[in-house]
Amino acid sequence: MSKTILITGGARSGKSVIAETMTLGFGKTATYIATADSSDAEMTARIAAHKSRRKAQWTTVEAPLDLAGSLRNTEGKGPRLVDCLTLWLSNLMLSGHDWQAAGRDLAARLPRQSDPVVIVTNEVGGGIVPDNPLAREFRDAAGLLNQWIAEVADEVYLAVAGLPLKVK
Amino acid sequence: MSKTILITGGARSGKSVIAETMTLGFGKTATYIATADSSDAEMTARIAAHKSRRKAQWTTVEAPLDLAGSLRNTEGKGPRLVDCLTLWLSNLMLSGHDWQAAGRDLAARLPRQSDPVVIVTNEVGGGIVPDNPLAREFRDAAGLLNQWIAEVADEVYLAVAGLPLKVK
């Protein structure tokens, strides 16, 4: 009955629009779970752009860290869109949380949801190995987290130039 | 009657060779619209390699900025290959042009062409978020431009290790 969909892709590959369309395919109204921590101007501008695209059909919930709590609180209220996993990971790492435990917990939690969950994430491992050790650590973590969620997802898509390419 | 094909992919993923083959599938002779601004040595070497691969069947036209004009001038002369969109975008941004207006204009113009247009572009958003704000701006712009052109394209391919993976 539940359905988990993972949409991955590079920056500006059209992931969010694809995910919004898929989420609204599950119901007339939906919850937008924003993991962004709106602390810098660039990010604030991006969030504003996302918001302007979302109509009255959407209820927005902020979950920079407690994604599990947000899923629990929105159960029974229709489909959820989580945008995005990579920012959530970044928030967990920067605040010293155990991202591996949180990621494993999320993967275990998703198949038990009764309402659909569409999740946006990023491909960050397709470039040259970064000089910066923290950047390497982050891209390794992001790749692992994507694998854990893809494993439990019912469908996985790679966004390419705004188009969803089905991977699972 | 017209056909627009977009070939995207990472650096050295074999996009140009795939695009050349597809373009010559539309006719015995074709026009190569080069957007490269041959101002540095590395780029000049790349262009020379491209040229050496192109046989007598090809007529080369340079269009670092005025892609619309080049499309207009080559209409009725057989298929065109535009290589590549990302360099065109870079030239527009570096010279202070309104790349959004130019990109939207190109997207509107492509479906009205009578001769086929095969376009090469780059995936630049698959790595770690760049430190450099200009690099972030460029990759955002490149991603959006790719989406606009993919939306009007009849076919879209992702080049992987020299092989075309059909996305649309």
Added chain:
Amino acid sequence: MSKTILITGGARSGKSVIAETMTLGFGKTATYIATADSSDAEMTARIAAHKSRRKAQWTTVEAPLDLAGSLRNTEGKGPRLVDCLTLWLSNLMLSGHDWQAAGRDLAARLPRQSDPVVIVTNEVGGGIVPDNPLAREFRDAAGLLNQWIAEVADEVYLAVAGLPLKVK
């Protein structure tokens, strides 16, 4: 009778696990040809993680440079897994070998193997153009090498979030 399979993908896209599974699909025991040059701590940790995943079914051979010799020595002993092409290329370039000759030789050699060879490689060209000329040179070389091997491979897969997407 022989079969060459190439698995490409970004960092932490699950390439190695996919490749290990495919290799063991060809036989109960297999040879793991490691191209890693275990000179730094980070790489040593990665190799250890790979080793802990590999069971008694695997025999490990180290081939930081002489991949051709390793293929020759392991012929007739069942399937081989080469992990990975990108590290091999890096070792060749850093030690001043002619990577192009070695790469072309490998591409010529693969179709003549009687036992299957599964090869892991990396997508490194999906980010912003690196500032560093050596990084640009490396990503160009890696892209070309991937194309040469993909051309002679019987099957090519792109790993996305741990899932194999068939390209050829």
